[in-house]
Amino acid sequence: MTDAPFILDRGESLWRQRISQFFAKPSAYISFGLLVLLLLIAIFAPWIAPQNPYDLAQLDIMDGRLPPGSTSMDGKTFWLGTDEQGRDMLSAILYGLRISLFVGVVSTFFACIIGASIGVFAAYKGGKVESFVMRLVDLQLSFPAILIALVLLAAFGRGIDKVIIALIIVQWAYYARTVRGNALVERNRDYMEAARCLALPRSRILFSHLLPNCLPPLIVVATVQVAHAIALEATLSFLGVGVPVTEPSLGMLIKNGYDYLMSGKYWISTWPGLALVLAIVVINLVGDRLRDVLNPRLAK
Amino acid sequence: MSGPILSIHDLKVEFGTRQGVVKAVDGVSLNVYRGEVLGLVGESGSGKSVTGLSILGLIDPPGRIASGSIKLEGQELIGLPEHELRRLRGERMAMIFQDPMTTLNPVLRIDTQMIETIRAHEKVSEKAARSRAEEALKRVGIPSPAERLLTYPHQLSGGMRQRVAIAIALLMSPALLVADEPTTALDVTIQSQIIAEVQQLCAETGTALIWITHDLAVVAGLADRIAVMYAGRIVEEGDVDPVLDHPRHPYTYGLLGSAPSNNRRGEKLAQIPGMTPSLANLPPGCAFAPRCAFAQDDCRVVPPALTHAGSRAWRCFHPVPDRETV
Amino acid sequence: MLAYLIRRVGQALLVIAAMATIVFLSIYAVGNPVDILANPNADAKEMAEISARLGLDKPLWEQFGLFVWNALHGNLGRSFVFNEPALKLIIQRMPATLELAFVALIMSIVIGIPLGVWAGLKPDAWSSRTIMSGSILGFSLPNFWIGLMLILLFAVQLKWLPSGGRGPTTNLFGIPVSFLSWEGLRYLLLPAFTLALYKAALVIRLSRSGTREAVLQDYVRFARAKGLSPTRIVLVHVLKNIMIPVVTILGLELGSMIAFAVVTETVFAYPGMGKLLIDSIGRLDRPVIVAYLMMVVVIFVVINLIVDLLYAALDPRVRLQESEG
Numbered sequence: 008m009t010d011a012p013f014i015l016d017r018g019e020s021l022w023r024q025r026i027s028q029f030f031a032k033p034s035a036y037i038s039f040g041l042l043v044l045l046l047l048i049a050i051f052a053p054w055i056a057p058q059n060p061y062d063l064a065q066l067d068i069m070d071g072r073l074p075p076g077s078t079s080m081d082g083k084t085f086w087l088g089t090d091e092q093g094r095d096m097l098s099a100i101l102y103g104l105r106i107s108l109f110v111g112v113v114s115t116f117f118a119c120i121i122g123a124s125i126g127v128f129a130a131y132k133g134g135k136v137e138s139f140v141m142r143l144v145d146l147q148l149s150f151p152a153i154l155i156a157l158v159l160l161a162a163f164g165r166g167i168d169k170v171i172i173a174l175i176i177v178q179w180a181y182y183a184r185t186v187r188g189n190a191l192v193e194r195n196r197d198y199m200e201a202a203r204c205l206a207l208p209r210s211r212i213l214f215s216h217l218l219p220n221c222l223p224p225l226i227v228v229a230t231v232q233v234a235h236a237i238a239l240e241a242t243l244s245f246l247g248v249g250v251p252v253t254e255p256s257l258g259m260l261i262k263n264g265y266d267y268l269m270s271g272k273y274w275i276s277t278w279p280g281l282a283l284v285l286a287i288v289v290i291n292l293v294g295d296r297l298r299d300v301l302n303p304r305l306a307k
Numbered sequence: 308m309s310g311p312i313l314s315i316h317d318l319k320v321e322f323g324t325r326q327g328v329v330k331a332v333d334g335v336s337l338n339v340y341r342g343e344v345l346g347l348v349g350e351s352g353s354g355k356s357v358t359g360l361s362i363l364g365l366i367d368p369p370g371r372i373a374s375g376s377i378k379l380e381g382q383e384l385i386g387l388p389e390h391e392l393r394r395l396r397g398e399r400m401a402m403i404f405q406d407p408m409t410t411l412n413p414v415l416r417i418d419t420q421m422i423e424t425i426r427a428h429e430k431v432s433e434k435a436a437r438s439r440a441e442e443a444l445k446r447v448g449i450p451s452p453a454e455r456l457l458t459y460p461h462q463l464s465g466g467m468r469q470r471v472a473i474a475i476a477l478l479m480s481p482a483l484l485v486a487d488e489p490t491t492a493l494d495v496t497i498q499s500q501i502i503a504e505v506q507q508l509c510a511e512t513g514t515a516l517i518w519i520t521h522d523l524a525v526v527a528g529l530a531d532r533i534a535v536m537y538a539g540r541i542v543e544e545g546d547v548d549p550v551l552d553h554p555r556h557p558y559t560y561g562l563l564g565s566a567p568s569n570n571r572r573g574e575k576l577a578q579i580p581g582m583t584p585s586l587a588n589l590p591p592g593c594a595f596a597p598r599c600a601f602a603q604d605d606c607r608v609v610p611p612a613l614t615h616a617g618s619r620a621w622r623c624f625h626p627v628p629d630r631e632t633v
Numbered sequence: 634m635l636a637y638l639i640r641r642v643g644q645a646l647l648v649i650a651a652m653a654t655i656v657f658l659s660i661y662a663v664g665n666p667v668d669i670l671a672n673p674n675a676d677a678k679e680m681a682e683i684s685a686r687l688g689l690d691k692p693l694w695e696q697f698g699l700f701v702w703n704a705l706h707g708n709l710g711r712s713f714v715f716n717e718p719a720l721k722l723i724i725q726r727m728p729a730t731l732e733l734a735f736v737a738l739i740m741s742i743v744i745g746i747p748l749g750v751w752a753g754l755k756p757d758a759w760s761s762r763t764i765m766s767g768s769i770l771g772f773s774l775p776n777f778w779i780g781l782m783l784i785l786l787f788a789v790q791l792k793w794l795p796s797g798g799r800g801p802t803t804n805l806f807g808i809p810v811s812f813l814s815w816e817g818l819r820y821l822l823l824p825a826f827t828l829a830l831y832k833a834a835l836v837i838r839l840s841r842s843g844t845r846e847a848v849l850q851d852y853v854r855f856a857r858a859k860g861l862s863p864t865r866i867v868l869v870h871v872l873k874n875i876m877i878p879v880v881t882i883l884g885l886e887l888g889s890m891i892a893f894a895v896v897t898e899t900v901f902a903y904p905g906m907g908k909l910l911i912d913s914i915g916r917l918d919r920p921v922i923v924a925y926l927m928m929v930v931v932i933f934v935v936i937n938l939i940v941d942l943l944y945a946a947l948d949p950r951v952r953l954q955e956s957e958g
Contacts, residue, residue, distance in 0.1 A: 151889035153895065157895065157925065209709075241775050242896055245777050246911050258775075261778065265781065267794060268784060268785060276781055283775065284774055284775075287775070309896075336805060365857060394860065395860070396857065397858065397860030401858060402855075408850035409852060410852060410855045412852040475859065476859075592691065
């Protein structure tokens with residue numbers, strides 16, 4: 008590692024130290040910066056996008072399938088081309104990014120909370136309860152996520168909320184396992200013994216003592232899982248079981264453009280694809296950097 | 308051959324560490340003759356294993372042989388191209404290590420590991436190689452060798468595994484065998500068996516043997532000559548009986564004194580005070596001075612050179628007086 | 634070894650039984666099974682017929698018995714769309730998917746192990762770092778997008794390979810396979826490669842860490858002290874040691890490969906089980922979905938079983954431990 012060793016500076020809180028460690032490597036600035044940029048784009052899409060791709064009144068089918076750089080009937084430039092309905096690709100991507108990120112972050116967030124709570128609870132209870140929960144976790148994790156998600160969505164139907172629920176159901180187990188593993192290590196540590204000796208109420212021990220110490224690896228895992236969730240949602244949308252056609256995520260946009268790949272109208276699929284890949288790579292980079300900082304033993 | 312089988316001259320081996328360059332071996336010179344057993348004694352960190360590995364050319368980065376000469380049967384090994392060294396390894400010189408469970412590959416059968424050694428050096432049929440392997444197992448005292456060939460290492464006991472390793476090492480009848488603490492990981496009873504067997508084998512074949520160990524008791528019964536290492540240097544050397552009866556270097560003296568057999572019942576075990584110095588942080592002057600009962604001021608200024616007396620040598624300004632016996 | 638075998642088979646059967654129960658409960662106990670398993674266009678007479686066949690008037694456990702009985706006889710309902718037994722449809726498409734998965738598996742080994750071992754032997758070389766970065770991309774990028782890009786490059790731009798579908802098949806023991814002809818292979822190449830990429834990345838990382846660990850081991854040092862050539866040391870000593878974890882993980886991943894084939898088959902319009910599933914979901918052809926689920930569970934369990942047995946064959950310590958224990 009080329010980073011400076013971890014030095015405890017009196018007066019600096021742990022958070023500030025971690026943050027400065029994070030940025031010790033110059034590439035961290037780039038990846039974090041890109042991440043912030045993507046988030047801003049996603050949040051402010053309605054204001055940035057030249058066109059609202061969902062507003063049917065703004066679309067003109069005569070503008071359909073135009074290559075990048077062409078102009079519309081009324082003089083607007085379609086920098087990234089249009090899809091078969093005349094939607095401006097740039098706007099569609101901005102909105103699509105919004106939905107993709109939204110689904111990814113929200114599903115990860117809830118899956119993390121639910122999974123982590125279950126994991127911590129199981130680790131603390133021990134015995135049969137823990138055994139049962141972990142077997143459930145193992146069973147679910149032994150099946151590929153995509154299959155479970157497919158079956159769930161086949162039953163639920165399409166819709167953003169249903170996708171989020173499906174993703175939560177698919178992902179919670181992973182957090183439960185991670186946290187439980189951590190909790191197992193932590194619960195034998197001295198500070199836990201001390202807390203028990205003080206006869207602190209169990210909920211307090213769990214949430215104020217055990218959970219905060221399980222947080223760092225959890226943060227790392229959750230960050231990388233956001234990328235994973237985004238990829239999974241994109242795949243599901245591409246397969247036609249994810250978000251509805253009216254609110255396309257990046258995956259859905261790619262699906263729309265799939266039929267036109269052969270005829271050389273690559274832009275309908277390629278640009279959304281690049282946006283998707285960019286989002287995933289950036290989140291992964293940030294996640295990796297977090298891992299280096301929060302869990303140096305696990306790096307490499 | 309009248310000259311020494313192995314002749315090491317002023318060997319220096321360095322390791323690049325975070326704290327800087329560490330001299331694991333700092334100017335070691337040794338000679339070993341045909342059929343002779345040399346005991347190389349020292350604590351961990353003394354440089355004894357590194358010396359052994361250097362002979363076989365198995366020092367990997369971040370370590371490197373900085374300078375010096377190692378001659379095997381008159382041929383200079385340092386600087387020899389890798390494929391030449393590889394030819395000599397296993398054929399003219401061999402090495403066995405401490406833990407036989409990790410020395411033998413756990414997923415390969417014994418016969419595979421033996422036959423490949425032979426066929427790496429000689430063009431023989433598999434059948435011929437197999438019968439030679441069987442012979443070798445018999446020689447190291449392994450019963451039903453033909454069946455043993457078909458087994459895996461974990462099916463054998465520790466002592467037997469080490470015997471297999473020894474058999475492999477001696478398969479090509481090398482001129483030199485370097486044994487790096489081969490009995491340390493074994494039961495005491497097995498230890499003496501193996502020591503006796505190796506001694507006999509080497510006597511039979513005339514193989515020169517360097518036995519690296521931290522245990523003086525092992526050396527006492529086995530070696531012809533002894534060399535004691537401390538902090539990368541040889542501090543005492545000579546025929547085994549005179550050295551063990553009348554050690555000159557205070558470290559050897561301390562080692563002998565701390566041997567449990569030297570205690571009277573009920574007495575506290577004598578120990579050399581202090582710890583081996585970190586090789587990155589050697590004191591000025593004699594490396595042993597901080598722990599030495601006989602140290603004087605001049606010991607802390609300049610490291611002593613070897614004083615020779617006949618076939619003995621010691622590295623000390625104020626050696627243990629001749630009269631002192633342990 | 635025999636005891637081990639019997640025990641493992643018993644475990645496998647238990648898992649299948651558990652899955653069957655779950656599937657049964659979700660169809661029969663949740664909602665009206667007639668709605669799920671009957672054609673929405675059926676008239677009242679057909680509905681009554683189906684109700685009778687499914688035994689919906691009987692107690693639940695009898696229904697379960699009927700379900701199991703039917704399942705064991707290969708009767709998992711009829712497809713709404715094709716009006717054929719659902720299981721028959723799945724089995725018809727199975728060879729295509731299995732073929733794809735196997736070719737992908739072989740590809741991931743052939744690509745992954747040499748690259749991983751190389752990266753392990755020379756961890757600081759520029760080539761190794763490239764390989765490792767590539768492997769990270771391999772499993773974080775969405776698979777379907779990689780497939781699309783490959784189509785764009787090789788089929789549309791370069792026109793070297795077909796963009797989808799399955800090649801001409803020949804019969805091998807009565808099963809139609811396409812890899813025996815060059816033309817058939819051409820159709821398999823891109824989809825198999827796409828499917829293999831994720832696993833190859835995994836194999837690269839595994840092989841690399843395994844190799845890095847192995848070269849530090851005493852037995853490698855001893856092998857060098859014996860004068861063995863580095864080629865032999867890597868190919869025989871190191872490889873056999875890293876094969877064990879690699880095979881285990883790969884074997885377990887084969888099952889997920891078959892599941893992932895769903896995506897690849899859709900991207901490349903490859904007529905396998907996966908595409909059938911997606912189409913069925915789109916067409917609400919539920920009996921086919923149920924049949925696919927059961928089939929996949931069985932395949933999973935069988936694969937896990939085979940992997941365990943293979944592991945025992947490769948690692949002599951496991952085999953003998955079981956026989957002595």
